[in-house]
Amino acid sequence: MPKKKTKKAAAKRMKMSATGKILYARAGKSHLNACKSRKRKRNLRGMARLHSGDVPRYKVMLSS
16 A cells, blocks of 8 residues: 655645644735735734634645
8 A cells, every 4th residue: 555645735835733733824914015904914923723624634635
C-alpha cells in the first residue's frame, strides 16, 4: 500500500495545532490596506480556526 501524501497547497495555507484544531490565516490583509479601518486590520491579525463543517476534509488533506 503506498503512503498517503500531504496536499502541499493545503499545507502552505493551514496548520494543525497541538490539540488537533486546524488554523488558517484570514484573507484580505496583504494589500489595499490604506482604505481599511484600523479595527478591521487588527481583527485580521493572527490565525483563525477552520469552520467545523470543513474540518474532516482538511484533516485528510493535511494527514501525512
